[in-house]
Amino acid sequence: MKKLTEDPLFALEWSSSRLFLPFSVRNAAVWAAFLAIVVIGVGLFLPDDITPESLFACGAAMIAIIGFSIGLGSALTQRENPWKDWWLTMPHSREALVRAKLLAMILTVGSFAAGIWLACVLIAAVRAQSGVYWTDPGTAGRLPGDMLAYALAYAAEAPICASLGLSLLGMYSGYRRWLLLPLAALFLPLYGMISAVLSPNAAVQRAVSAEAFFYGACAALLVAAPLCKGVVRFVAGYGMPELARHRSNGLLTRKRKETVSQARFKANGTGFRALFGFERSRYRHFSSSSPARVLYVMLVLAAAAGGCFAVAQPQGILNLIMGLTMATAWAPSIVLSLVTQTDANRRRLVWWIALPFRRRTLLLARWTAVWATVLKGAAGLLAAMIAGAAVRWGIGGSVPVLWNRDGHTALYVAVSLLAMGLLLSGITLAYPAAYRNAWTAWLILPVTSGAAIAPIFASRWLVTERVLAGEVGPEQWRTAAIVAAAALALGGAGLALGAKWLHLYLTNTQDAAQRLRGAGRSRGRPLV
Numbered sequence: 057m058k059k060l061t062e063d064p065l066f067a068l069e070w071s072s073s074r075l076f077l078p079f080s081v082r083n084a085a086v087w088a089a090f091l092a093i094v095v096i097g098v099g100l101f102l103p104d105d106i107t108p109e110s111l112f113a114c115g116a117a118m119i120a121i122i123g124f125s126i127g128l129g130s131a132l133t134q135r136e137n138p139w140k141d142w143w144l145t146m147p148h149s150r151e152a153l154v155r156a157k158l159l160a161m162i163l164t165v166g167s168f169a170a171g172i173w174l175a176c177v178l179i180a181a182v183r184a185q186s187g188v189y190w191t192d193p194g195t196a197g198r199l200p201g202d203m204l205a206y207a208l209a210y211a212a213e214a215p216i217c218a219s220l221g222l223s224l225l226g227m228y229s230g231y232r233r234w235l236l237l238p239l240a241a242l243f244l245p246l247y248g249m250i251s252a253v254l255s256p257n258a259a260v261q262r263a264v265s266a267e268a269f270f271y272g273a274c275a276a277l278l279v280a281a282p283l284c285k286g287v288v289r290f291v292a293g294y295g296m297p298e299l300a301r302h303r304s305n306g307l308l309t310r311k312r313k314e315t316v317s318q319a320r321f322k323a324n325g326t327g328f329r330a331l332f333g334f335e336r337s338r339y340r341h342f343s344s345s346s347p348a349r350v351l352y353v354m355l356v357l358a359a360a361a362g363g364c365f366a367v368a369q370p371q372g373i374l375n376l377i378m379g380l381t382m383a384t385a386w387a388p389s390i391v392l393s394l395v396t397q398t399d400a401n402r403r404r405l406v407w408w409i410a411l412p413f414r415r416r417t418l419l420l421a422r423w424t425a426v427w428a429t430v431l432k433g434a435a436g437l438l439a440a441m442i443a444g445a446a447v448r449w450g451i452g453g454s455v456p457v458l459w460n461r462d463g464h465t466a467l468y469v470a471v472s473l474l475a476m477g478l479l480l481s482g483i484t485l486a487y488p489a490a491y492r493n494a495w496t497a498w499l500i501l502p503v504t505s506g507a508a509i510a511p512i513f514a515s516r517w518l519v520t521e522r523v524l525a526g527e528v529g530p531e532q533w534r535t536a537a538i539v540a541a542a543a544l545a546l547g548g549a550g551l552a553l554g555a556k557w558l559h560l561y562l563t564n565t566q567d568a569a570q571r572l573r574g575a576g577r578s579r580g581r582p583l584v
Contacts, residue, residue, distance in 0.1 A: 065148060065156035073164045078171075087171060089498070095178045105256045108180040108199060112206040113253035113264035115172045117246055119213050123165040124243045127221015130161060133401055134225060135299060144300055150292035158222055158288060165214040173210050177203055198266070205266035205273070212276035219287040226295035233345075240351055247386065248379060251514075328421060331413060335425030338395075343429075352433065359437040363444030371524050376441060377466050378473070378519055384434040385477025388426045389484045395422070396488075400561040415555035419485055423551075427481070461526045468528045472518045472536040475543050482547020485554035488561050 078087040102111070134140060146153065180199055220242065227235045253264050262268065342348055359380070366372030399405045411418065490500040518539070523532060 063156065065146075065152055066159055069156050069160035070163065073160045077164065077167045086498075091171060091175055091178075094175050095182070098175075099179050099182055102179070102183075103254070106254055107256070107261060108184065108202050109261060109264045109266060110254045110256075111180055112176050112202055112266075113269070114250055115176045116206065116209055116213065116269070117249040117253060119165070119169045119172055119210055120217050120249075121243075121246050122168050123213055123217025124221040124246070126161050126165055127218045128224050128243075129221075130157065131222055131224035131295075133398070135228075140299065144296065150296045151288055154222075154288045154291045154296070158219060158284060161218040161222065162215045162284075165218050166211070169210040169214055173203075173207055176206070202266045205270040209269045209273035209276070212273045212280060215280040215284050216276055219284045223287045223290060225299065226291045226293070228295070228298055232294060234350070237351055237354065241354075247383065251382070327413075328417060331411075331417065331421035332425055332428075335422050336428065339425065339429040343433075352436070355437060356440040359440040360444035360447075363441035364448040366441075367445040367448045373441075373445060374462065374465060374469065374524050377438075378469050378524070380434060380437055380441070381470050381473040382514065384430055385473045385480070387430045388423075388477060388481040391426050391430075392423065392481055392484045393487060395426075396558075396561055397564075400564070405561055409558060415558050416551055419551055419555050419558070423481065423485065465523060465526050465528050468523065468532060468536060469519055472532075472539060473514060475536060475540040476514060476518065479539060479543035479546060482543060482550040484550065485547075486550035487554065488559075489553040489557045491560035491564050492557055 076083070078084040143153065177199075180202070184199060220239065224236075224239065227233055227239070253260060343352070362376050363373070366376045396405065399408060408418065409415065486500055490497045518535065
């Protein structure tokens with residue numbers, strides 16, 4: 057078997073992935089600076105009762121999200137990659153092509169895992185030795201065992217999450233689309249795990265203990281290799297033929313006879329209304345697909361069941377509302393960070409920018425359409441949750457509800473978290489300004505990356521245990537007002553910056569990355 061460094065297919069894939077990893081002086085400096093920001097920021101703002109095990113478990117959830125995202129991102133963008141046909145016609149088996157891509161992804165995820173592990177170790181060591189945050193005398197003694205156990209767990213996550221994400225490439229048509237449901241059931245809860253594992257609850261602490269993670273990592277390592285082989289065969293057998301039939305304009309060959317007059321969703325009106333309808337049609341089309349409908353029905357049923365059970369627990373409904381609102385506030389930032397870059401990779405951004413509207417109007421219409429779609433979906437889940445709670449209340453078994461106090465608390469939770477979501481999504485609009493030069497990248501990227509740890513800040517400053525206990529007073533509302541004012545100010549600034557430098561997305565597409573890689577080879581830069 058060839059060594060990885062001697063495999064030309066792996067060298068091809070790895071040469072693209074390593075552009076963003078700390079294998080050059082410049083990238084290493086950027087990673088080191090970002091690591092320092094994370095260690096200082098998290099170390100200062102993390103609640104005092106967070107244990108080292110919860111910290112490492114939070115890192116494990118982030119690695120799983122990164123692994124899934126890299127795999128899913130590759131599966132999504134590969135269909136629109138302008139080099140797709142060239143890649144498919146290479147004189148190698150389909151399994152070899154997929155295997156090389158997956159190996160490069162695993163090493164990429166492993167690089168991120170190493171950075172997160174190092175950040176967790178530094179934060180835990182500083183907080184343990186300081187004696188300010190943790191008074192447990194056994195904390196420092198547990199750190200070496202925690203470091204080894206979670207390092208093994210992080211290593212096991214990389215191949216499993218990357219391969220599961222890449223498996224999406226074989227789920228685009230036929231009965232295999234129903235596999236999207238278990239895939240979503242594995243991926244979506246990971247965002248909630250970031251804040252859930254930070255709880256000081258005894259049951260949570262047992263679940264995130266080093267011993268539990270060690271045994272889980274051993275089991276995961278046993279299934280990692282068979283899973284990767286199975287995904288390679290699955291994608292090569294089903295995904296690659298569909299990829300060959302797919303056309304970059306988004307239509308399969310069998311659908312070429314469709315015309316604009318047959319479109320299911322049309323944008324009516326003129327001006328901003330037409331732009332808003334155009335942007336909304338993207339998400340309406342996606343939500344009309346059978347897998348998306350089935351997934352939403354499952355979420356509705358889960359919300360109804362959650363409301364039914366939560367109303368029987370003290371603060372159960374408030375916790376459920378908090379989780380739903382947190383997801384609603386977080387989702388627009390994730391969508392906005394992906395959709396414009398995807399349009400650039402698909403060569404649609406030039407056409408979009410050329411529309412006879414100001415760039416601010418274009419971005420505002422996109423931002424509004426994303427929020428309208430997310431809020432509509434959240435409203436359905438909230439209605440299902442209320443219906444489930446009403447059924448449980450009607451048949452008995454619910455705890456007494458203090459409507460005045462709990463309603464006031466629920467209103468504060470919704471207002472404060474949605475204000476935070478507006479703030480994050482407004483800042484996300486400024487992302488293209490990071491492409492201007494190194495200075496703006498250093499300024500903007502850490503700020504836009506703050507969305508990843510937004511739940512930690514929310515639980516620390518906005519929705520604390522005191523708030524959930526019903527202690528909402530003028531001080532809490534002043535905090536929510538400050539967040540709302542910051543959302544308006546920074547959101548407006550993000551809109552202005554994003555509109556001014558929107559065209560820079562065109563210099564950071566997959567085409568541009570391929571040209572950069574080719575230029576590197578022409579200067580003698582090694583692939584590995």
